Amino acid sequence: MFKIKAFAIRNIKELSRDPLSYIFCLGFPIVMLIIMTLVNNSIPQEAGMTIYRIDNLAGGIAVFGQTFIMLFTALNITKDRSSAFLVRMYASPMKSIDFIGGYILPMVITAIIQSLISFIISFIIAIINDFDVSLSGFLLAVATLIPSAVMFIGLGLLFGTLFNDKSAPGICSIIISLSSFLGSIFFPADSTGGVLLKICKALPFYYCTKSARSAIALEFGFDEFILPLIIVTVCGIAVTIISAVVFRTRMKADLS
Amino acid sequence: MSCLSASTSGEAFINGHNCISESDSVKKEIGISPQETSVAENLTVRENLEFIASVYGFDKDKIKSRTAEIIQLFSMQEVENARAKTLSGGWKRKLSIAMALISEPKVLFLDEPTLGLDVLARRELWTAIESLKGKITIILTTHYMEEAERLSDKIAIMIDGNISAVGTLADIEKIAGKKGLENSFVEIAERSRKNV
Numbered sequence: 001m002f003k004i005k006a007f008a009i010r011n012i013k014e015l016s017r018d019p020l021s022y023i024f025c026l027g028f029p030i031v032m033l034i035i036m037t038l039v040n041n042s043i044p045q046e047a048g049m050t051i052y053r054i055d056n057l058a059g060g061i062a063v064f065g066q067t068f069i070m071l072f073t074a075l076n077i078t079k080d081r082s083s084a085f086l087v088r089m090y091a092s093p094m095k096s097i098d099f100i101g102g103y104i105l106p107m108v109i110t111a112i113i114q115s116l117i118s119f120i121i122s123f124i125i126a127i128i129n130d131f132d133v134s135l136s137g138f139l140l141a142v143a144t145l146i147p148s149a150v151m152f153i154g155l156g157l158l159f160g161t162l163f164n165d166k167s168a169p170g171i172c173s174i175i176i177s178l179s180s181f182l183g184s185i186f187f188p189a190d191s192t193g194g195v196l197l198k199i200c201k202a203l204p205f206y207y208c209t210k211s212a213r214s215a216i217a218l219e220f221g222f223d224e225f226i227l228p229l230i231i232v233t234v235c236g237i238a239v240t241i242i243s244a245v246v247f248r249t250r251m252k253a254d255l256s
Numbered sequence: 257m258s259c260l261s262a263s264t265s266g267e268a269f270i271n272g273h274n275c276i277s278e279s280d281s282v283k284k285e286i287g288i289s290p291q292e293t294s295v296a297e298n299l300t301v302r303e304n305l306e307f308i309a310s311v312y313g314f315d316k317d318k319i320k321s322r323t324a325e326i327i328q329l330f331s332m333q334e335v336e337n338a339r340a341k342t343l344s345g346g347w348k349r350k351l352s353i354a355m356a357l358i359s360e361p362k363v364l365f366l367d368e369p370t371l372g373l374d375v376l377a378r379r380e381l382w383t384a385i386e387s388l389k390g391k392i393t394i395i396l397t398t399h400y401m402e403e404a405e406r407l408s409d410k411i412a413i414m415i416d417g418n419i420s421a422v423g424t425l426a427d428i429e430k431i432a433g434k435k436g437l438e439n440s441f442v443e444i445a446e447r448s449r450k451n452v
Contacts, residue, residue, distance in 0.1 A: 006310035010296055010303075017298040017339070084292035088355070091258050091288040091365075092311050093280065255260060 003094050007102025011076065015106060024072055025110055029065035029118050033057065036186075037125050051188045054131055058122035058138065059212030060185035062115050062145055063205065066152045067179050069111045071172040073156025077103060078165035090255060096248040104153055104240070111149035115142045134218055141215040144225075147233040148208040154239035161247045179205035204235040257395070258288050258365045270363055284312070287361035291368045293348040297341035301332055301351055304340055305358050312359040326354045330384055346377025350384060357388070364388070366396040370403060382406060401438040413441055415448040 015021045040052035050056055080086045089099070119138040126133040155175060159168045180186055183205030189197055200206040207228035214225040257268045259279040267274060273281040295304050305326055309319040327336050330350050335343060340351060349369055356364055369385065370378040385407055388394060398404050404411050405425060412422040421431050421444050432440035 002313055003311055006307060009310075010299065010307045013303065014296060014298045083297070084290050084294040085296065087260065087290050087292075088288060088294040088352075089311075091260055091283060091286065092308070092359075093283045093313075094311060255262070 003098040004101035004105065007089075007094065007098055008105040011102055011106040012109070014076070015072070015110060020075075021072060021110070024068040025065065025114050026117055028068060029061050029114065030121050032064060033061050033118065033121050033125065036061070037129070041129070051186070054122055054126045054129060055133055055216055056213060058119060058126075058133075059141060059216050060183070060209050061122070062118045062141065062212055063148060063183060063208045064176075064180055064185050065114050065118055066111055066145065066149050066208075067172075067176040069107055069114065069149060070152040070156040070159075070175060071169060072110075073103065073107050073153050074160035074163075074168040074172050075165070076107075077157065077160025078163065078168045081160075082165045086254075090251065096244070096251050099251070100157065100244045100247055103157055104150070107153045107156070108146070108149055111153065112142060112146065115145050115149070133216065137216040137218045140218070141212045144211050144215040144229060145208070147229065147236040148212070149236075151204060151208070151232060151236035151239050154236065154243045158239065158243035158246055161243065161250050178203070179208075182206065184209045204232055207231040207235075257282075257363075258286060259283055260288075284359075285362045286365060287356035287359055287363070288365040289349075289352045289356040289367065289369060291371060293345075293352055295340040295348060295351050295355065298339060300337050300339055301343070301347075301354075302327070302336045304351060304355055308355045309358050322358055322360070326358050329357075329387065330354045344377070346373050346380060349373060349377070349381055353381075353384065357392075361392060363393045363395065366394060368398055369396065370398070370400065378403075401436075401441060405437045411437070413444050415445050418448070420444050420448040 036052045036057050037054060040049075040054075040057070043049050043052070051060075080089075086099075119142060123133065123135060123138055156172070159171045159175075162168075163171055182189070182200045182203050184190065184200060185205075189200040189206055192200075211225055211228040211232055214220065214228070219225060257270065257275050259275060259282055263276055267276070269275065270282050271285050273285065275282050296307060299307060302323060305323045306319050309322055314322060327333060330353070332347075332350065332354065335347055340348065343351065353364075353366065353369060356366075366385070370381050373381065382403070385394065385396070389407075389409075394407075396404075396407060408425070410422065410424060411428055412419050413428065414420070421428055421440075423431070425437060428437065428440045428444070429435060432443040434440045434443045
């Protein structure tokens with residue numbers, strides 16, 4: 001455990017001293033919240049468009065922010081690999097589980113802080129716009145989004161292990177685009193139907209947003225909250241196990 | 257031997273531990289400074305050293321005392337609070353070797369430690385490496401004959417992945433029938449390639 005702790009502390013320090021982490025992990029989601037609120041305020045009420053209303057927007061942007069955590073996790077790993085830092089660490093008593101734990105833990109903490117800040121800004125926007133939202137709903141959404149954070153961090157670990165520092169960001173960008181279009185973040189997937197809705201429901205991103213929005217609305221029905229949360233949790237565990245196996249295999253291959 | 261690659265044949269032991277089947281024990285006994293500077297760029301010199309010490313399970317007091325010792329040994333007081341990414345090439349190499357040493361290894365692997373350094377930085381690093389002689393076993397790989405001549409008690413000449421000659425400088429000169437390591441190296445390399 002002390003090796004995971006030591007490696008996690010090193011990663012937290014590296015992250016907190018990299019200005020890019022503030023831009024990607026905090027700045028960008030906050031900017032999107034503000035821009036989309038301005039867009040919402042510009043849409044006439046008669047249009048009946050509620051996707052950018054703060055109670056819907058907050059959950060979506062929080063999930064959108066987590067996609068950047070995935071990107072940052074991948075960048076963190078590819079940077080260590082390209083600088084031969086991992087070669088040094090491979091020759092130390094650290095095992096693959098220490099590396100995986102050391103990479104995942106700081107990113108989970110970052111994701112929780114990101115969600116908290118994102119929801120605090122959302123709450124302030126709700127107050128400014130005189131919109132009635134529940135603070136406990138936002139706080140619950142922070143906890144609800146932990147399995148989703150684990151899934152995105154697992155994906156980051158996977159891409160950071162499989163690809164180099166040039167191709168991993170590209171792959172992550174594809175996932176960021178996919179999740180924003182098919183995760184019901186910037187358009188209401190439920191009101192589309194047909195093939196598009198089927199595709200959305202076949203991917204886990206839709207359920208990340210749905211569970212977060214339900215938590216904010218304090219709706220805990222099986223279809224609205226429980227089932228999406230179960231799907232996201234299962235996907236989070238599966239992706240983390242797959243990425244851990246891939247990392248371990250890659251580590252063994254590097255040492256042979 | 258550094259547990260970073262599998263063996264093609266044969267066995268190697270460090271302090272009685274098999275490098276393949278007992279790699280966990282071997283890893284506790286060795287320190288490695290890879291050819292590429294492999295330090296945590298956003299951590300300070302002190303933090304890099306403390307990080308490695310904590311990976312090896314040292315307690316707080318030991319981390320503190322060992323870090324102070326290593327900073328003293330490599331005269332790194334002036335840069336101890338500087339982030340690694342702001343250091344010059346010479347300081348980074350020194351830090352890399354210091355990180356390999358902080359775990360109190362019995363065997364230290366230095367992979368081309370002075371590659372790409374200017375003359376002054378190289379001389380400084382040689383002095384630091386020389387100060388370790390007699391305390392631990394150092395396995396140093398280099399392409400600089402002058403470096404091998406100055407730092408080594410025993411030299412192994414490796415041609416195309418095979419050791420073609422091993423011994424003290426005098427032994428190598430005797431084997432090659434030439435004076436100086438560079439001339440001896442060229443002679444042994446040519447002989448080895450003719451015999452292939």
